[in-house]
Amino acid sequence: MDFPTNSPDDGPVDTTLGEQLLLLSLDDESGAEKESANVAFAIAAASLVELAVAGRVEVAGDQVTVLDATPLGDPVLDTALADIDGWKKSRPRKTKEWIEHLKGGAVAGTTKNLVAKGLVREETKRVLGLFPVTRFPEADGSAEDVLRRRLDAVVMRGETADERTASLVALLHGAKLHGLLYKKPELATAKTNMEKIAHGEWAAPAVRQAVKAAEDALMTIVVVTTVTTVM
Template sequence: MNFALNTPVETTLGEQLLLLSLDDESGVEKQAANVSYAIAAASLVELALAGRVEVHDDQVTVRDAAPLGDPTLDAALADLSGDQKRKPRRTKEWIEHLKKGAVAGTTKSLVGKGLLREEKKKVLGLFPVRRYPEADGSVEAALRQRLDEVVMRGADPDERTASLVALLHGAKLHGLLYQKPQLATARTNMEKIAHGQWAGSAVRRAVKAAEDALTAIVVVTVVTTTVL
């Protein structure tokens, strides 16, 4: 069985992660720290899917520096390309580096596509904050349906869906999709999908490296937070 997303608005993996993480009404981001790393990792995966970068021995190198036409991805690619003369960085280092502008660029893109709207508020009447509630829920609804077909109903994932599942799994973001009592089953199924043979070796290497790096980052973040 194959299941493909068919929506009028195309979204990147990073945009899909952000849509899944935002509360539709309030615009508050759930698990913000993990999501920001996952969005940064999604940039590397997108570039690998497009044949722009590859990962060997956990080191990221640029194969083709031609822009893709997406501001966030092109900025990440330019950053990677400009770093080529230096010692190659490992996947985890790149994810930590790209995280700085990942959420802001992705949010701006979703507002531009009409999927989010920006609201400016003041907390306690003093501190200005920006929130991004949903403006058009059709894309997220179709995305959740596709993920549910793949994760819980056994549909065969395409490369992009499986890549998204791997990013969610690596960043421990299963709870963005499911709660108890489905959570344990979903976590097991997502792990199987993430490690399946659904793409060519180059893409699988990049996704596996991103997933492993996310897991390492999340573990360190949890340990640090617990100690503090």
């Protein structure tokens, strides 16, 4: 299954929603990740949205239900699908709990995918000559350039969002990652526009339902994480 970020004329590299989130968060030069905690949760939520779009799961309110356990051919999504399908405990996990559970593997797998696709490269350096730190600077900026142009057209110029772009906007909004796209003075306008897009009628009900559930769960997680960090 393909997960296109762009039209066929824009370039050959396709990326998932999770990969798009990670690309937006990585500093092109240093490879350091911005807003890493929120991005991790957003990437996990993106896995649920991708599975819903592909008809593999239904995400309704607090529940995630497997409809079809057939793998999609993407390592991150297939691992998430198998994990959800294999959950046989008496109490089902809520959407928020699945996002929290999946985030570690989703981030690691998504990073590996970006390296394999040649969009970032892996570099390990030692801080103070002692501590190894791995970063992922940009190797090919074409996919991110196309992505940012399309997001800007939808968010700031009012162009109609397709299903995947609107899903990405909703995930960014839910995880409070507006700053990955805009700074002041555009930031306030961007937040307002992104909220409108996130809550618009841009996809089939089942997909909108999944995105809304993921967005609501992200907002709850981010608030709790922020309060805990401050305390």
